[in-house]
Amino acid sequence: MPTTARWAATLTLTATAVCGPLTGTALAAPGNAPSGLYAPSALVLTVGHGHSAAGVTPERAVTLNCAPTASGTHPAATQACAELQGADGDFDALTVRDGVVCTKQFDPVVVTVDGVWQGKRVSYERTFANECVKSSYGTTVFTF
Amino acid sequence: MPTTARWAATLTLTATAVCGPLTGTALAAPGNAPSGLYAPSALVLTVGHGHSAAGVTPERAVTLNCAPTASGTHPAATQACAELQGADGDFDALTVRDGVVCTKQFDPVVVTVDGVWQGKRVSYERTFANECVKSSYGTTVFTF
Numbered sequence: 329m330p331t332t333a334r335w336a337a338t339l340t341l342t343a344t345a346v347c348g349p350l351t352g353t354a355l356a357a358p359g360n361a362p363s364g365l366y367a368p369s370a371l372v373l374t375v376g377h378g379h380s381a382a383g384v385t386p387e388r389a390v391t392l393n394c395a396p397t398a399s400g401t402h403p404a405a406t407q408a409c410a411e412l413q414g415a416d417g418d419f420d421a422l423t424v425r426d427g428v429v430c431t432k433q434f435d436p437v438v439v440t441v442d443g444v445w446q447g448k449r450v451s452y453e454r455t456f457a458n459e460c461v462k463s464s465y466g467t468t469v470f471t472f
Numbered sequence: 473m474p475t476t477a478r479w480a481a482t483l484t485l486t487a488t489a490v491c492g493p494l495t496g497t498a499l500a501a502p503g504n505a506p507s508g509l510y511a512p513s514a515l516v517l518t519v520g521h522g523h524s525a526a527g528v529t530p531e532r533a534v535t536l537n538c539a540p541t542a543s544g545t546h547p548a549a550t551q552a553c554a555e556l557q558g559a560d561g562d563f564d565a566l567t568v569r570d571g572v573v574c575t576k577q578f579d580p581v582v583v584t585v586d587g588v589w590q591g592k593r594v595s596y597e598r599t600f601a602n603e604c605v606k607s608s609y610g611t612t613v614f615t616f
Contacts, residue, residue, distance in 0.1 A: 368533035372514045372587035389512035389588040391535035442586035443516035444533040
């Protein structure tokens with residue numbers, strides 16, 4: 329399944345399948361949260377050399393929390409959270425920065441993102457032709 | 473194919489397929505890491521009310537980094553990392569603490585753990601009869 333479709337499917341499943349005995353659904357709806365509560369946003373991002381996450385050993389992994397405040401081992405947590413807010417949590421919406429020039433060397437890297445974004449589960453993976461290309465998407469999210 | 477042979481074949485395939493261009497395979501092998509490098513351990517733990525992760529909205533989510541040092545939004549990151557080290561990263565090995573008494577009320581909660589432990593991907597979920605039972609397993613890992 330293409331990454332975009334998988335992402336859309338994940339969001340749809342999460343949104344529709346959400347659950348019987350759960351009383352705190354509003355937690356997952358930003359803006360609906362009762363005072364003092366917030367929808368959690370906590371992610372682990374990994375990167376490894378290879379074609380797909382299934383066969384790749386993560387070489388680096390960082391955490392990124394975006395609620396209630398930005399933190400984590402991501403080297404630019406505050407900016408990364410702002411960027412994801414701007415993209416409404418859609419990792420596929422992060423586009424190439426202007427002015428970045430990368431070689432066409434094919435040495436693929438796979439980025440994975442797992443966890444929760446504003447109360448919805450995230451399971452994302454994306455393959456880039458090389459490290460330079462990876463880090464040229466968005467401003468900081470994939471730069472770790 | 474006998475299980476042992478299949479297992480050996482899987483290991484071989486993994487070892488050879490993982491990393492054409494990857495030079496840092498040793499990163500994933502704790503103890504083998506070159507000086508200054510380490511196998512990443514970065515996790516997101518969530519909890520929500522319900523029977524299985526597929527139908528549950530995460531109500532809380534915390535991050536836990538255990539390498540190179542303990543950090544994260546987990547309320548007891550240092551102890552949780554020590555506990556996981558003691559269990560060799562096996563979440564099922566965390567057993568009930570002595571002296572904890574919980575009601576038998578059935579109000580199930582699901583804990584999920586995603587990310588990387590010592591360079592290996594983790595995708596774990598476990599359902600407990602209620603919040604008290606959840607927090608009685610291990611000492612701190614599930615207490616968030």
